[in-house]
Amino acid sequence: MSFTQELRRWVDPIWQASFEHPFITGLADGTLPxxxxxxxxxxxxxxxxxxxxxxxxxxxxxxxxxxxxxxxxxxxxxxxxxxxxxx
CATH class of the missing domain: 1.10.287 (Helix Hairpins)
Structure with a gap:
């Protein structure tokens, strides 16, 4: 596994959580105040x-x-x- 692949694997939980942040989900679905x-x-x-x-x-x-x-x-x-x- 390359260094960048290892880094990507290591930060994947944070990466995925960023898509679930209330700001992002509210912006996407139109509910952001x-x-x-x-x-x-x-x-x-x-x-x-x-x-x-x-x-x-x-x-x-x-x-x-x-x-x-x-x-x-x-x-x-x-x-x-x-x-x-x-x-």
């Missing part, structure tokens, strides 16, 4: 905004222009995702 979904979206937006900042710092410290450009593209995508639109 709106206030919980709204909170999730707000937290996700906050996370993406801060993650975009981290990527921007990484881009500023990149070893070459190709690496900086790639990171900058990720910053742009992350920033737009945090605002609810792609561009």
């Amino acid at each position: 709106l206030d919980r979904f709204r909170f999730y979206v707000q937290q996700d937006s906050y996370y993406l905004t801060e993650f975009g900042r981290v990527l921007a710092v990484a881009a500023s410290r990149a070893g070459d222009l190709a690496e900086a450009s790639e990171l900058a593209a990720h910053v742009r995508t992350t920033w737009h995702s945090s605002r609810g639109w792609q561009g």
Whole structure:
């Protein structure tokens, strides 16, 4: 068994439980309360905004222009995702 297969086997109970989480099942079957979904979206937006900042710092410290450009593209995508639109 490969290392990744062993890891996958080891975490399988956690992996499967994630599909049974009340948030996920409520989202899937339409019973998730709106206030919980709204909170999730707000937290996700906050996370993406801060993650975009981290990527921007990484881009500023990149070893070459190709690496900086790639990171900058990720910053742009992350920033737009945090605002609810792609561009």
